Amino acid sequence: MEQVKGKLIALGGGDDEGMIRLIRSEICNLNSNIEVIATATPKPSDAVDSGHAYKEAFEELGCSNVNFMRIDEEHEADIPENLERIEKADVIFFTGGDQLRLAKFLSGTRLLDIMSRRYREEDIIISGTSAGAAVMSDRMIYDGYGHYSFIKGEMKTTIGFGFINNIYIDTHFAERGRFGRLAHAVAHDPTHIGIGLSEETGIIIKEGDQVEVFGPGVVTIIDASKVKFSRVRKAEENEPIAVENLVMHLLTEGYRYCLRDHLFQPVAHQTTLNGNTITA
Template sequence: MQTPKGTLIALGGGDDDGLISLIRSEICSINSNIEVITTATLEPMESGQAYKEAFEELGCNSVRFMHIDEDNEADKPENLERIAQAEVIFFTGGNQLRLKEFLAGTQLHHLMQTRYHEEEITIAGTSAGAAAMSNRMIYEGYGYYSLMKGEVKTTDGLSFIQNVFIDTHFTERGRFGRLAHAVSKRPQFIGIGLGEETGIIIKGGQHVEVFGNGVVTIMDSSHVRYSNLEEVEEGEPIAVENLIMHLLVEGHEYCIPDRVFRKLSQKKRKTASNT
């Protein structure tokens, strides 16, 4: 599969000033076209205007927001033209199922995917906007019940990246169980749990670097020796042997294809911060 030329940036939720500053300082210039997609939220005008003002406070002078829902069709010519010219596409938080319902499979969505693979565009998102980036996303599974067979639900995402589960508000909302369950059912997937105010930069669809002050949890079930998922009934607890977990903080990276954790050298960290 061809390596995408675009960059993905995903934040685990919470205060996103750090994400906005990162995009402005390291990704785009003051003249870059930034499109904020507010589909996930039920307060699109308030959310869109808040992000527009936040980017403008940092000097960006070409920021617009776009809401797509049952009353606002995705494939309007104006929307297609704006996304064709965007250099940064930013998905807000809210309910990630709305992104699937109103955006997935549209011409606008296909245009975003094509540009991500063929051009040096940045696609960023926080909370729901981060969780929807992969080809599958988690949307249910809470607390103790997330370790019961059948309690964790997944569905199609926006497919900018393949075979990754991105879970947000990870430590704050106790989502360890549901991510472990999800990857145990699909060993070809890597699980990435993002704490609030902490995120990842994915370059080339392969290399995951951390930003922010918190911890990113990586789960890998490719070496599981045993699980009872095929044996137990719905609602019964699951057992999994040899699930691998890594904890990453800023200054570390994870290579998805090789499933390798490593610390960034000082030289590489400096180079990365100047890109």
């Protein structure tokens, strides 16, 4: 797992005021360039409304340089203006909607290449809610419902943006009964760790490894690295899957999960006393 300089901030959907405030707290300069991308919203007119709503939400917190970037059926990603703006962006924010639309209009573009390079090499924040969170990894889940997702062929995945590899991020996790499809996905691809985000709850991933929780809910981690037996790949279409020894963790705010070491731990808090930094 490579060391990266950027941060990923992903929310499970629902009320995103807490996420916007977290992004605001992570940038030191209120003049930071923030680019909002609402491509996931199916109707272009709704995407415009969504983009401007998020622009206003950031501006209400004092951010003075917030822009909305249109990328859809009528607006190509790789126009010179967009490339220039993404080169200068300090924060990129993907709204919710349909993650397949994001993949359709941004995958394979120079714009996405710039984002990926800057995430690896620079102190940039790439953030998103719902679909905008699910698309961040190298693979993403886009189908699978309730108990049917334990049936082979009902859970579907495809290629994501690849800012980070070997994880699945699933959203609206508890509210829409998505445990089955995330468990199925990581059992099928045991090199991947599953991260299920409840609504109003999210993660900030630092250095491409440390997954810290924010918000009032629970983040579910599903790890297949210790599986002893799996019939996922051998099962026939429309048959249920069988797996032994999936590992699951439940994280709340104040805890983190280290992807590289498969390690659950509390977040160390630093305070200053008499000029000395104390880690507790």
